[in-house]
Amino acid sequence: MSIEPMKLFFKEIKKPIKTAMIGNYAVAGGITQTDPDVICAFPITPQTQSVEGLSDVVYQGRLKAAFVNVESELAAMSYATAACASGARTFTATASQGYLLMAEALPMAVGWRLPLTMMISARAFNAPNLSIWNSWEYVLIDFGWNCIVSENVQETYDAAILSVMISEDSLFPTMFVHDGFIISHSVQQLTLIPDETVRKLTPKKMRPTIDPEYPGTWGGIVTPDFFTEGRLGLDVAKKPVLGIIDDAFKRFKDATGREYNTIETYNLENSSKTAFITMGSMCGNIISWMTKNKDVGLIKIRTYRPFPYDELQQIVQENDIEKLIILEKSDSLNNLLPPFAMSTATALYPLGTLFRCFIVGLGGRDVTRDELDIAKKKMKHVMDMKGQLYTYLGARESANKLHEVEL
Amino acid sequence: MLTEKQVKEILKDHCLNLRFHARGGQGGVTASNLCVESFDGYGVCQPKFGAERMGSPTESYVRLSANYDLVRSNEQVYVPHFVSVLDDSLLSEVDVTAGMPDGGWLIVNTTMNQNEVGMTIANKNLNIATIDATNIAMEVLGRNITNTVILGALIRVSHLFTIDQLADAIMTRFKGEIAGKNVKAIKRAFEETCLYENPGGVEIDFKTDTKVPWQQVSLSLPGYKELDPAGVWYCDNKIMRVGSDQVNTGSWGEWNIVWDEEKCTDCAQCWFICPDFAIITEKGEDGKFHMKGINTFFCKSCQNCIEICPVNAIHKEPKQGPGSCAVPEA
Numbered sequence: 017m018s019i020e021p022m023k024l025f026f027k028e029i030k031k032p033i034k035t036a037m038i039g040n041y042a043v044a045g046g047i048t049q050t051d052p053d054v055i056c057a058f059p060i061t062p063q064t065q066s067v068e069g070l071s072d073v074v075y076q077g078r079l080k081a082a083f084v085n086v087e088s089e090l091a092a093m094s095y096a097t098a099a100c101a102s103g104a105r106t107f108t109a110t111a112s113q114g115y116l117l118m119a120e121a122l123p124m125a126v127g128w129r130l131p132l133t134m135m136i137s138a139r140a141f142n143a144p145n146l147s148i149w150n151s152w153e154y155v156l157i158d159f160g161w162n163c164i165v166s167e168n169v170q171e172t173y174d175a176a177i178l179s180v181m182i183s184e185d186s187l188f189p190t191m192f193v194h195d196g197f198i199i200s201h202s203v204q205q206l207t208l209i210p211d212e213t214v215r216k217l218t219p220k221k222m223r224p225t226i227d228p229e230y231p232g233t234w235g236g237i238v239t240p241d242f243f244t245e246g247r248l249g250l251d252v253a254k255k256p257v258l259g260i261i262d263d264a265f266k267r268f269k270d271a272t273g274r275e276y277n278t279i280e281t282y283n284l285e286n287s288s289k290t291a292f293i294t295m296g297s298m299c300g301n302i303i304s305w306m307t308k309n310k311d312v313g314l315i316k317i318r319t320y321r322p323f324p325y326d327e328l329q330q331i332v333q334e335n336d337i338e339k340l341i342i343l344e345k346s347d348s349l350n351n352l353l354p355p356f357a358m359s360t361a362t363a364l365y366p367l368g369t370l371f372r373c374f375i376v377g378l379g380g381r382d383v384t385r386d387e388l389d390i391a392k393k394k395m396k397h398v399m400d401m402k403g404q405l406y407t408y409l410g411a412r413e414s415a416n417k418l419h420e421v422e423l
Numbered sequence: 424m425l426t427e428k429q430v431k432e433i434l435k436d437h438c439l440n441l442r443f444h445a446r447g448g449q450g451g452v453t454a455s456n457l458c459v460e461s462f463d464g465y466g467v468c469q470p471k472f473g474a475e476r477m478g479s480p481t482e483s484y485v486r487l488s489a490n491y492d493l494v495r496s497n498e499q500v501y502v503p504h505f506v507s508v509l510d511d512s513l514l515s516e517v518d519v520t521a522g523m524p525d526g527g528w529l530i531v532n533t534t535m536n537q538n539e540v541g542m543t544i545a546n547k548n549l550n551i552a553t554i555d556a557t558n559i560a561m562e563v564l565g566r567n568i569t570n571t572v573i574l575g576a577l578i579r580v581s582h583l584f585t586i587d588q589l590a591d592a593i594m595t596r597f598k599g600e601i602a603g604k605n606v607k608a609i610k611r612a613f614e615e616t617c618l619y620e621n622p623g624g625v626e627i628d629f630k631t632d633t634k635v636p637w638q639q640v641s642l643s644l645p646g647y648k649e650l651d652p653a654g655v656w657y658c659d660n661k662i663m664r665v666g667s668d669q670v671n672t673g674s675w676g677e678w679n680i681v682w683d684e685e686k687c688t689d690c691a692q693c694w695f696i697c698p699d700f701a702i703i704t705e706k707g708e709d710g711k712f713h714m715k716g717i718n719t720f721f722c723k724s725c726q727n728c729i730e731i732c733p734v735n736a737i738h739k740e741p742k743q744g745p746g747s748c749a750v751p752e753a
């Protein structure tokens with residue numbers, strides 16, 4: 017091959033490097049720098065290049081990791097969980113149906129308090145038709161993993177490193193997500209962090225692991241006498257995690273100069289006291305659109321799990337936000353609202369803030385100025401919380417007729 | 424043509440957008456990546472999302488600006504100011520000027536002159552640049568790879584970055600000797616580009632948003648009320664125009680596949696192996712199916728049938744005319 021996408025990572029990175037790469041290779045690079053011991057994943061579009069890039073650095077001898085090929089995502093998650101339990105710093109990655117196939121093994125890393133790290137290139141689930149393109153499938157199942165969502169390539173590269181920090185500080189597995197294709201396959205500019213800085217941010221620390229000197233049964237059966245206490249123990253352990261994530265963001269900023277927060281806000285002191293709230297690549301679309309639409313703001317959720325309820329309430333209150341426009345790339349056929357909107361609504365419940373949820377960008381449909389304009393316009397007329405709280409935006413009812421939008 | 428100074432001024436608070444048309448395997452995405460890497464400012468590049476197949480028409484997009492907030496959008500490019508076409512066989516197959524504003528530049532790798540290119544273009548307010556990138560690539564690189572070469576022409580008409588900036592980007596991406604040859608080819612393309620500005624002297628309109636509202640929703644297609652409730656594609660259903668029988672895979676190939684009726688024994692092995700149902704069969708009077716020929720609309724010249732035919736009844740011949748031998752063999 018005349019082009020080597022991972023070339024920059026073949027040797028020690030001594031100083032910050034400005035470059036441009038696709039999201040998946042950037043993640044492969046970031047993970048390389050965290051020096052994982054085991055990489056085990058099964059390829060699926062649009063996640064593929066992340067693992068392919070890692071195989072390249074392992075092949076080049078740059079990364080001394082066990083690169084393990086397995087037959088499925090279920091095997092990948094099972095293997096990765098066990099490897100992590102044995103003390104290895106472990107990375108895996110998946111998307112869509114692969115995430116579903118992992119489902120059986122997903123709760124284990126949480127229960128065993130394993131600092132496993134996983135990348136997700138968000139892609140739709142297959143129903144009623146197959147789609148390889150972007151939707152938010154990851155919001156639909158939640159077993160207690162931490163979850164960091166990225167807007168662009170720089171953020172997803174940084175999230176690769178941050179997730180290792182967060183996993184190992186919280187002893188809970190962390191997934192970091194970017195929108196499939198939109199970020200995974202787009203070339204964007206980013207600045208790489210020197211290897212030495214990453215090493216300092218992600219030192220390998222002692223933690224409880226499977227140990228032949230100290231044998232025990234992991235995941236053994238318990239009677240009703242014990243199970244509830246196990247769950248309660250996990251719940252209590254999860255409480256400080258948002259604080260741990262804030263601390264990781266702070267150390268990351270001190271080391272690299274790049275500032276992240278669990279919730280990031282833009283232009284909240286606007287005239288209409290209205291703000292969009294969403295996560296991922298759409299935030300970029302909104303920020304560009306806001307250069308001409310200064311009468312709305314944006315609340316961008318970077319830490320999706322654990323959901324920052326208190327902080328969101330505080331931000332809405334302090335900025336006197338009266339209306340929130342929730343944009344979500346997933347739907348719910350059964351609930352009052354899709355999952356991301358449901359979390360947001362729960363936080364807003366004591367405040368009585370008005371909101372509506374707009375379902376956009378499913379299966380890779382682009383989210384453009386059209387959707388943002390209409391959402392803003394529709395929100396102007398919302399005066400109460402009556403009726404259906406969500407609507408699909410930019411969907412055809414019949415040929416040349418949009419669902420709930422006048423052309 | 425805008426001067427370098429004017430372009431710099433525009434970039435301060437606007438985005439300039441590029442689009443590349445190529446065939447899978449020609450490296451259109453690499454060309455757009457190189458633009459981002461060469462540009463002194465903020466830039467992003469997106470391929471047209473999906474699976475890229477050898478020889479199929481591909482698109483990739485670039486947005487460049489000095490204002491970070493403007494390129495921060497992950498929206499697709501609807502209004503390209505500079506469009507580069509790596510393969511002139513695409514001119515008749517794809518609407519290469521879609522969304523282009525008046526004064527935009529269309530850059531084509533071709534041996535045709537501007538009148539011949541102009542005839543295929545409806546908007547007479549566009550500017551056209553032509554370059555015989557294939558010839559330069561063959562002479563300098565020794566291979567028909569035009570993706571870097573065409574960037575020489577792009578630099579000439581756009582001033583978005585310089586040859587030196589592009590050379591730097593190529594040196595970091597490509598291996599030693601290949602990198603040097605590419606830079607040489609780019610310099611030659613810069614010199615040899617032919618420019619045809621529109622007669623009215625219309626400059627690029629970078630202010631008007633020419634995106635068609637809701638074009639991302641493909642309004643003319645059927646809506647949920649008209650589609651099958653379970654998303655099934657029934658074979659006789661012409662509502663949902665999907666599936667490979669909608670795709671002119673025949674344009675992807677670089678060979679004509681020729682069938683010899685005399686030699687054929689009707690064993691049907693080619694029919695089984697053909698990935699695109701390009702083998703035409705007909706039920707004969709004996710009640711059996713017989714091979715009747717090859718459907719050129721679907722045949723992408725993958726050559727599977729040639730390999731499997733036990734009696735050598737199928738062979739290949741190079742395609743003639745513009746755009747032939749489009750994709751370099753790996």
Ligand code: SF4
Pocket residue numbers: 680696697698699700701702717721722723724725726727728729
């Ligand atoms: S070359 Fe043969 S097998 Fe391949 S598409 Fe054409 S007819 Fe089918």
Ligand code: SF4
Pocket residue numbers: 682686687688689690691692693694714731732733734735736737
């Ligand atoms: S494989 Fe050869 S002999 Fe058999 S049907 Fe095809 S062309 Fe005829």
